[in-house]
Amino acid sequence: MVRITAFAPQDHIHFRSLVRHARLTFEALRGIYQRQENYDGPRNRFDLRASSKMLSLGLWLYRDVRIVGPIPGVQVGDAFAYRAELCVVGLHCTPQAGIGYVPASLVSEGHPVATSIVSSGGYLDDEDSGDVLVYTGSGGRQRNRVEHHADQTLERGNLALHYSYHYSVEVRVIRCHACDSSPSRKVYVYDGLYRVVSSSYGPGKSGRDVCKYKLVRLPDQEELGSKNWCLAKDLKAMINSQVLPHGYISLDLSNGKEAFPVAVWNNVDQESSLLDFDYIAHTEFPLSLEFSPVKRHKGCHCPTCGSKCSCVRKNGGGPVYNQDGTLVRGRPIVYECGDLCDCTMSCLNRLTQRGMKHRLEVFRSKETEWGVRTLDLIQPGAYVCEFSGDVVPGDVPMDEGLFIDPKRFPKRWREWGDASDALLDDNVPQFNHFREPSYVLDVSRRRNFASYISHSCAPNVFLQYILRGNENESCPHLMVFAMDTIPPMRELSIDYGIE
Template sequence: MASSSSPLQSPLFSLLSTPGVVVPKLEPSEFNGGGGDGGGDGGGDGENPSQLLTPDLLRRLLDELSPAAARDDALLSDYLLLAKLKLAAASAATSPPAAAAATPSPSSVISSVALANPSPKNRRRSGGLVRVSHLGAADHAYFRVLVRRARLTYDSLRCLYARRRSIRDEAGGGGGGGGGEGGSPGRRRRPDLIAAKTMTDRGLWLHRDRRIVGPIPGVAVGDVFLYRAELCVLGVHGAVQAGIDFVPASQVPEGEPIAVSIVSSGGYQDDEDAADDVLVYTGSGGRVGRNSVWHSADQKLERGNLALERSMTYGIELRVVRAHPADATPTGRVYVYDGLYKVVDCDRHVGRSGCHVFRFKLLRMQGQDDCGLKNLKLAEHLKAQLAAGAKPEGYAKRDISRKRELLPVPLFNNIDEDVDPRLFDYVARPDFPSPAVAPRGCKCVADCSTNCLCEKRNKCGFAYSNGVLLRGRPVIFECGDSCKCPPTCPNRVAQKGMRHQLEVFRSRDTGWGVRSLDVIQAGSFVCELSGEVLTREEAKYVSAEHATYLIDPTRFPERWREWGDVSEAIPDRPPPEFANRPELGYFLDVSRKRNVACYISHSSVPNVFVQFVLYGHDAESYPHIMIFAMENIPPLRELSIDYGIGQECVGMLAQ
């Protein structure tokens, strides 16, 4: 092709503009690996392009376009690149369609889009595109449990590897990773990356064999994540670092890349992420370094940029994950799944650094739950108002705890005039019977370490690492008043009280509920369940009507067994040998005295769980009922716990 040719004068573009010759641009759900049913862009007579473009002609045209990438004219190069993709699509149309692999799913319909069938030994992600639809209530519950199980495994592995690295650092052995279970040089020694690698080695990544277009079953709008690797494990976003996840052209029979998700983390100067439902996203490439926000070269319409442009052309929805600053999290930010967006505009202009960049305008699709980022910002605003002494609209009380908690516990009700939680005597901690024998304590003069008395009582090592629960167990022995270690000892966590801004709110679904204005990290302490302590002997004389206000600690299912369980990822890891929990000797009476935890709703798929903790005394039949997060909990999402009884038996706390 002569260098003086323009896009409009090129014989190639004249050919591709002829009605009946252009390859149809189908929605991804209609891709079938063949040439389609005709019907070109020009509204032609529906002839099959394979009848007009022979394989020999296609090869000759592609050979003629091969020097296009070396041209100086950037705009012309972009046009020629698109022309090559059109020819590649036409070439795919001349080949017989490949058989699509069947994908079983519980009573759901999964439409195949150029579904690939990679070798089981190939760990590379599949190029097969599918869209999941027609899910019933049982299907949603099934996938939600599946996602929660994967998140539990990931968080448990990450905590395990973080603890191992901490032990090596204390011993002067450097910041190694997971030893024989995923350790490798460089940045992969990070616990979050080692955990992800361990799961992919064991085949525990979700949807690894397909690329899902649209929502991921079991992942809800507003779900929050602290690490990019977790997004990969769940199939939300398949690239650990790249902001655009796409299927390359080589894996799509139509020969054009397809974008499926993006992560907007403010990595470029030209990003605009201020509005809730509108996002202006800068394309990829052209940066000085991997972590630089400046551009040193013009961006090109290729790879992820081209995939976004093609998604705009086809009208394909994208999953959008938006990063937001969060000082209280380990990474200093939180990633929130914001739902589905569509690219509605694309332009190439001179950016702030003086280089040409692509900017894509994305608009959030209607009919979804509230924007996750919007809830994060709303929670921050409410928290700031409450801290300043104001009482925002809908709040009936700024602090029902009457300063008995470290943080105020507001009461929110924008439904009716009920202020029932204000009428009870608030008790932050239960008043257990005084021990007959003075409690034992460690003699550590600094933070507790290996082989101290408290570590031995916990048997399988300390329960926490950086304030996060490592592994659930029948009972945790924290350091108490009789211990010599300082208040900063890492074995003092739950006893320090609430660290998250919780509030009681009026709910149309559950009567009263509890939610947080902060992001709660999985494995973190949330609050203690408190009330008036009755011995089991005293409880025998309680009337049947009054008995509905008694909480039996033995009725809570042992959900603590799920937290920290890595047996699925490391099957040869020996099971821990925990100390046996003694028989519990009390009930909690919440008829007159209670705290914020008494308003947590019941669920058979909870996001918090009970962990018994003993401190301050040695009466092992009277442990504290501590509540920990089973997953990362976003602000304004209701907390739920499994009471181990029927829904009708826990309704009294919601009244």
């Protein structure tokens, strides 16, 4: 049992990258199992299969040590769609029980100690005001029932949580919320460290004896992730009602050019120059490039684009997008159906052409000046937005602050959908050769909000080239996809290749 106390900035990036890699492997495995023929029947749990596979290969993080306190690489507010994923990153140690603990055999004092709890507010005696949580122990209740039918007992996790109170050991708290935008219809939000300040045993509201624990959140932590969900919900409601929330200087930077309004928040200073540029939602390629003599992709002639569709086959076989609209895996380039194809705009292989699916906003920050954050939960692999600007052919001398060179972005697409750590050679794709883009984007006069996405060496979004129909192969669109589960009010970050 260990406690990790201090991190240098480079340590944070290192551990954050480890956590992200484990989550990428989990999500890739889960997606692969879900797309496979469902030979195990309709009750098959793809998330449990993915975590079990990773456990058998030793890919769970911190499995050999039981960490008390914060988990390196996991931030307060991080969101997870599956409880099994909590185990993969070491945040919780059991995919079912609500109390994670270190058994007595591994504790020098000879008593079990709880390290984490998952709170879903499913018991009659539960109370939750955010910073203070009254948590009811486990047991004594039938599945999917609220009332207790038997007394709880002071053993296993319940006993461990009691000794966390006795020894004043901090506990990681993960809250479970219903969430329609999550693939599991649930979301697990890490809300930081709490200390158990009381432990009691006696009759509960159902008349049965229950274990009750009062936990108080430790000070000097990041804002409650669960509180940010409520804040984002309120902000979206006000923006939808055309009410300017406090601190906002614009309800829609795009002036209706995006599928959703892009609000602008600045409660830091008086800077408002970003409201003055010409907003373009999509990059417009000059005719001189559109009709240059390069190899082109012909359109398909199938009303529904299945595995035999010529556009889909151009991508190297298999679907490019899942049924939920997430990217199966990153590729050097994705060939979508285009203007010469017979399919309609509802075709799954036209995903990015249907515009944004999430509410995003630009905000002012003392650290990064302007940034972009989400008001919605964004699934990993989901399409976020396009980088737009004026196209400048070829390589030209440039001021890096005004130009975006597609070739400078590291090939982070290689990480998305990659399950090679778990499946070895079974998951190595064969992609066709693709030439690098022959243009740069000038964002000095015309652009969209994507130019304000901040840089990070451990990003939560990545760049994917997209080509539609018979477009010039040297002029792909620059599309942004989510690399992580991105919770509301979380800033977007991308790797620009800055050294």
